[in-house]
């Protein structure tokens with residue numbers, strides 16, 4: 001044993017955002033659990049040494065039980081879960097078979113089923129004992145023993161890659177995802193099943209969460225995993241609750257091995273009184289993880305920002321805004337500008353037409369005004385950028401703020417940034433209508449009330465959820481459907497992104513409030529009842545990205561299904 005393999009390697013920068021602001025949370029079985037303050041990733045730091053990990057992954061690691069009967073039950077449960085994964089992958093990937101790679105294939109439970117389902121399978125497995133077993137069980141499939149990066153496989157040969165309960169074990173998860181990206185064919189599918197720190201069990205059990213263990217080096221959640229995938233070249237991400245097939249017996253044995261106060265004694269008591277057949281019955285449940293589906297995207301030499309400008313009766317400010325946008329230089333980013341002109345009555349259309357042939361401008365002409373939300377949705381369909389920024393044509397916001405907002409996205413600290421109109425030091429800049437003090441008070445009270453309501457309903461700590469200045473990764477929209485046509489679209493967008501698992505980052509921006517005389521079209525709290533109803537609908541409406549993707553795939557010819565790029569509003 002060399003001394004190096006006894007050393008616990010430190011993590012110097014966050015795996016996802018490269019940030020260095022990493023703070024201690026608590027310790028679990030002699031390991032420090034830390035959190036990146038910038039993106040929220042949780043991980044062990046330092047990581048266990050090679051020797052410590054080797055002791056954990058001994059020959060019995062995959063057995064899951066000490067007795068022959070127990071192993072049989074665990075095997076059945078694993079197979080049922082593998083069957084569930086296969087059918088979910090079908091929904092996302094489509095009906096075509098091809099070459100499948102599973103990294104961390106263990107004894108081959110999943111590969112055996114996938115082979116029977118018509119896939120040409122390859123497995124990679126670190127444990128030599130598990131490799132041997134998997135090889136014996138497969139008909140034509142091959143199993144490579146060792147680490148993925150050392151297998152040295154040629155690029156672009158797989159249609160589908162599966163990593164189930166593997167990513168948390170990897171020392172350098174982004175390098176691992178990039179290697180998978182290299183091995184997949186263009187448009188190929190990646191399926192990830194992994195524990196998620198925003199699952200109900202993690203929130204409920206906190207430091208006693210069953211997934212906190214030495215061999216789990218990184219703890220993703222819906223947001224950090226989507227960012228990790230984005231940064232490794234995957235898009236069209238869909239996150240589903242991590243359904244697993246389990247039974248009572250399995251759960252009770254688990255908590256016997258890893259005791260949790262109150263829960264372990266309660267389960268032990270139930271085990272004594274419940275009939276055996278009830279304890280062994282398979283149940284589909286969400287325990288602690290997520291299933292994530294994504295596709296390999298084409299890497300661009302330079303990322304693109306789509307600036308969306310809805311323009312309706314903005315003749316006074318429109319040209320100034322367009323010229324400022326076209327002058328704006330964003331280091332490292334290209335910019336496309338998408339203008340949606342909604343047949344204004346004040347000559348905005350004539351001004352917009354002057355920009356029609358500019359190589360960086362896409363002009364969409366609407367026959368009639370159907371609301372700002374409708375215009376933005378039309379622009380989103382035409383957008384091709386990696387990032388999207390919605391800029392009102394009235395120059396209420398300051399273009400100088402773009403750089404700071406975008407930097408958050410490019411670094412991977414978040415996927416979705418709100419420009420907050422409250423200044424850095426709690427200066428209330430918003431709605432100070434000169435000479436309308438009672439009006440200001442009314443709006444500010446309404447703003448406070450709805451802000452609190454949103455924070456409570458969606459477990460956020462936002463200060464200004466009603467800002468229209470939003471910047472986000474375009475991929476966030478994948479699988480979402482929008483129906484709001486007016487100013488409520490801003491709100492629908494915010495809430496659907498939060499419900500998809502993104503935590504908005506708020507940054508202060510420069511904002512000049514316009515009085516109603518200057519043409520403010522939104523009367524935010526004019527009708528509080530409508531807003532309350534909209535909130536309730538958005539909170540409880542079913543969000544089913546997989547269903548949306550399924551419909552999109554069904555509607556298009558098979559050869560295009562590999563790039564179901566734009567979400568259909």
Ligand SMILES: [Zn+2]
Pocket residue numbers: 014015016017018019036037038039040041
């Ligand atoms: Zn980070």
